Amino acid sequence: MNTHPFSRRDLLQRAGGGFGALALSALLEGKGHAASSLNPFAPKVPMQIGGKAKSVIWIFTNGGPSQVDTWDYKPELQKRDGKPLDGFDPKTGFFPGSVGPLMASPFKFAQHGQSGTWASELFPQTSRHVDKMCFIHSCWTGSNNHSPALFMMNTGATRMGYPCVGSWVTYGLGSESDSLPSFVVMSDPKNRGLPKGSASNWGAGFLPSVYQGTWLKPSGKPIDNLDAPSSLTPQRQRAQLDLLAKLNRSALAASPIESELNARIESFELAYRMQTAAPEAFDVANEPEHIKKLYGLDKPHCAHFSAQCLMARRMVERGVRFIQLYSGGMENQQSWDGHNDIIGNHTGFAAESDQPVAALLTDLEQRGLLDQTLVIWGGEFGRLPISQKAAKPGRDHNPHAFTVWMAGGGVRGGYHHGETDEVGFKSVIDRVSVHDLHATILAAAGLDHEKLTFKFQGLDQRLTGVESPRVVKQVFG
Amino acid sequence: MRDHLFALSICLTAGAVLPAAETLPADHAQRMTRGIETFQKDIAPLLKAHCLKCHGADATKGDFDIATRVDLLRGSHNGPVVVAFDAAKSVLIEVVNHAKEPNMPKDKPKLPADAISKLTSWINDGAPYAEPLIAGRKPKRDPSKVTDEDRQWWSFLPLKMAKPLSATQGAAKIDEMLLAKAKAKGLTFNPPAEPATLVRRMYLDLTGIPPTPEELQSTIKNPASNIQKLLDSARFGERWARHWLDVARFAESTGFEQDYDRPFAFHYRDFVIKALNSDMPYDQFVKWQLAGDEYEPTNPLALAATGFLGAGVFPSQITANEVERTRYDAMDDMLSTTGAGLLGLSVGCARCHDNKYDPIPARDYYQMLSTFTTTTRMNVDVWPDKVTSAITTKKAKDKDTPPQKDATRMMICGEGYDPIVMHTQGGPFFDQTFFLKRGNPDLKDGEAKQGFLQIFARPGDEKRWQWSPPEGAKYSGRRRTLSNWITDVDRGAGALLARVIVNRLWQHHFGTGIVSTPNDFGKTGNAPTQPALLDWLASQLIANGWKMKPIHQMILLSKAYQQSTQRDAAKEAADPANELFMYRKPQRLEGEAIRDSMLAVSGVLDETMFGPGTRDENSKRRSIYFNIKRSQLIGSMVAFDAPEPLVSQGARPTTTVAPQALILMNSPQARVWAESLAKRVSDVSDVGQRIKDVYLICFSRAPRADEITSGKAFIESQRSSYEAEKKSNAEALAMADYCQVLLGLNEFVYVN
DSSP states (O other), X not given: OOOOSSOHHHHHHHSTTTTTTHHHHHHHHHTTOOTTOOSTTSOOOOSSTTOOOSEEEEEEETTOOXXXXXXXXXXXXXXXXXXXXXXXXXXXXXXXGGEEEEOOOSSOEEEETTTTEEEETTOTTGGGGGGGEEEEEEEOOSOSSHHHHHHHHHHSSSSSOOOOHHHHHHHHHOOSOSSSOSEEEEOOSSSSOOOTTGGGGGOOTTSOGGGSOXXXXXXXXXXXXXXXOTTOOHHHHXXXXXXXXXXXXXXXXXXXXXXXXXXXXXXXXXXXXXXXXXXXXXXXXTSOHHHHHHHTTTOTTTHHHHHHHHHHHHHHHTTOOEEEEEESOSSGGGTTOOSBOHHHHHHHHHHHHHHHHXXXXXXXHHTTOGGGEEEEEEOSOEEOSEEEOSSSBBOOEETTOEEEEEESTTOOTTOEEOEEOTTSSSEEESOBOHHHHHHHHHHHTTOOTTTOOEEETTEEEOTTOXXXXXXXXXXXX | OHHHHHHHHHHHHHGGGSOTTOOOOTTHHHHHHHHHHHIIIIIHHHHHHHTTTTBTTSOBGGGOOOSSHHHXXXXXXXXXXXXXXXXXXXXXXXXXXXXXXSOSSTTSOOOOHHHHHHHHHHXXXXXXXXXXXXXTOOOOOOTTOOOTTGGGSGGGXXXXXXXXXXXXXXXXXXXXXXHHHHHTXXXXXXXXXXHHHHHHHHHHHHHSSOOOHHHHHHHTTOGGGGHHHHHHSHHHHHHHHXXXXXXXXXXXXXXXXXXXXXXXXXXXXXXHHHHHHTTOOHHHHHHHHHHHHHHOTTOHHHHHHTHHHHOSOXXXXXXXXXXXXXXXXXXXXXXXXXXXXXHOOOGGGGGTSOOSSSSXXXXXXXXXXXXXXXXXXXXXXXXXXXXXXXXXXXXGOGGGSXXXXXXXXXXXXXXXXXXXXXXXXXXXXXXXXEEEGGGOTTSEEEEOOOOOOGGGOOTTTHHHHOOOOOTTOSSOSHXXXXXXXXXXXXXXXXXXXXXXXXXXXXXXXXXXXXXXXTTOOSTTSOOOSSHHHHHHHHHHHHHTTTOSHHHHHHHHHSHHHHBOOOOOHHHHHHOXXXXXXXXXXXXXXXXXXXXXXXXXXXXXXXOOOSSOOBOOTXXXXXXXXXXXXXXXXXXXXXXXXXXXXXXXXXXXXXXXXXXXXXXXXHOXXXXXXXXXXXXXXXXXXXXXXXXHHHHHHHHSXXXXXXXXXXXXXXXXXXXXXXXHTTOTTHHHHHHHHXXXXXXXXXXXXXXX
């Protein structure tokens, strides 16, 4: 791709209101890359050795799954069922008035794989992959409320308006595709809403807006303006673009912004290609039957998520850099936010995602893509080991502990990092902050979180803030 | 020994930064002398080998720098690390003993016991340095203090005042100053642009819409004579208000979870348009935005102006332990926007720590922040002579009840009426604002009373700005006090205020500001390319009673503005960044102006001004009347780089990406408007003449012969293609196809 959407100088001078991208381009230059990358999506070389992931698929379990009911087995919690949790601050969760006693997990746990990983019965298929999965049990975050916690998990700040992980990765690595968006977001297609804060979760914040996530509309046409007006057949539109290019070219050489104008000519060609490339990438109908079956496209309870996981794999094959896939809609019973009836809630969302996620891991592996694709599974916080009182009890928000697992992209399979206390209330050993987690995700993609900066409001801003977070190196074995 | 004594005297002088409470032990001189020997023999090598790399040399982790003693004793962002003469109270000893996190040296084995014991004795001896650990290193500026040296930064200096000049004189002065600087490189202006190009440039620049063929005809003989008319047109305010709305991070919804609409927030947008159209003096423009309710409590326009403070995001769901932090966030949004938008300073950076670059201590931040202690968003009903709270303010439901009889309901941001309440487990504000350590509401450090940036305030000056409201007023007077300070040219921040706004005017006329970082006039921003010119323009603004239209006039009348965009390779080589302004670069129109121009040339533009906006892309009103909902931004605007309205934005990037092309190729609007444009010339039978007509409408010029030829060939070919499909309106469809191409041309979206 030869487009020059903005000149380096323009990027430096105009982006955001500061010396946008200076730090990055300086780095690239340091790597022996001349300042040739005028295109914001030009594929860039990772900044550190060790990062294997070329693409990231983040299965965002929206609403906050319960760690003690999924991947963080706590025998002690089973024993102390019904006992109070001493010293518990009722403001920890969202509903201070519905605080119940410790509640054993209603799900059965068993060990799986060579690693002997304990997993609950919620994920019979995904559990077969535990030896590929790397579990971080000691995650914690700073907010007990969905939208600040979502912003924290996506952007590293509880406030609105910061660039999300996908934007940073795309900014850092560019795109491998010349006809598809580099960062794609898929949300719940079952009319259960968007994650709280919606588009701010995949916004580019102060990074140039080209790095924001492209949200695929869950119904109707996934991307706006991909279809030509009815009168314009491909031939007639081609004729339009030919005339456009011809007229544009005649004025090119005389202008001091020749490269910018030239980029604009190229952008129409790219758009023309995108009209066919994007629907092709999103179309799972032509996948062979055994693949459709693998993902569970034939099963009504999970078909929607199967299709999205399959689309994610197709996009990875076509060079899309970052894909975020939300499991669940907005809150309460629309997502993993099991305030009431933790059994019904988690059973439902696990059932609709277990087979598709397992299939994604199988499929990526059999295509040799898993090594270069980081798959992340996790939400914005965890849930309390005590019950939230209700006819069918649930669990309230817990910022102090949750589990995130990763697979592929060079992470160490079957490894468990960090621990929560004996009932799974707080992360206590090898605690991993959201910034630590982000630094680790960037590292998996070959990006050094301290060097991936963007000048804004007078500061070299970075995803991981100023507190010197650390990469969880053990994750890479 | 002489050397030691010399070092000792330096160290003790430097001791001035020690906490005031420190008392030196009686035998401190002996101890320090002993310590210096240890320093040279053991400590310096130890620190250099294990600590300096991350704390002073390659990095300054945790803001802890050990290169000099002053820096060492200042500590980290968590507070003191080494307490001189008291190792027991020194965190350093705990972390090297691995008694406390973070264990040091980080990710390395613990230091030998012997080394720790030497460190301990050295600290007990006062932690003296014989010399900095890095040769030649001076202690860092103490960011909690503001010195006279700090006040010498170019943008903080007083302005040299000038007499107001006429527009023509002013234009000549601009050219004179630019040429004086360009002379050194032997450069001079490009020749003037062609009159038609200049007319088009002025229309697009001042109104955001190209001239009609009739307007072109009537002004081409003397484009300059038309400037005042353009400045006086209602379109001017609609064009330039959009620039300001980026600065004001203006939107009409709360953001966050529910992103509730703010259905009465559009009055602020209307205020900006009206203010710019009436050439409201900029100091008044600023005063009203900060404190319109305190200046004119019943003037609807003054009340609407306060929407500036209230335009930011605010969560709609707030848990009990978030109430206080959320309130500090809301006040921070007001202060940060005021800082970056009005003064070009990253005041918000001082929330968690003293600003490391600019002389803005955290103390200043919290004192300024307290201005907004009781300031909230409120919906009010406004009559010509009376204001009341809107009927109900429970759960943001004011929109459900109509305004009271004959009243206008508007969202303002001030004090004294019922605050808009969200789903919160706490109140709308707290009665006091505190100094917070590291921005953490759990670490309060005394109440912060109103004060201002010390760079522009000296002890005793406060009285100049202090304004006390009349008895029984609903407001505290603090915001009006702030506005007095910010506009005070002699002793307050007024000179910087003027510099920042004239730079914005220059930026939009030339594509780049004299300071290319329009929201950052501090140390991390870019230096002005033409500092004398910037100061002179600022002084002219003030001399002209802060009226901005005279400044626009001067700029537009200058040769600098009127020169051509003709390419000159030698000039580009001599001044690639165009810092001398001896040539012009074509500027891409913003998304709003592209869309408005398409509507205008298609003949379908609806010129209705003001009032509630819409999110319907099919709307034919100007783009400034799009309703801005944070979760549902207008796709075509975002694609063309409209910023997310979250923080103040001084300049938009100009990207060129495929979704922009898709909008022009495939959006229903682009197609419909192309059809409308084609219809405008459908009466003309001759294809060549039709092409000439649309060129004049779209590009303010006649087509060249080759353009006519290729146009004719295209129209003919498309027509026969449609005819082959037996389309009855083949001719019209072909012409629409052609018009759509023209609307997509570089020439349509770039201003030459």
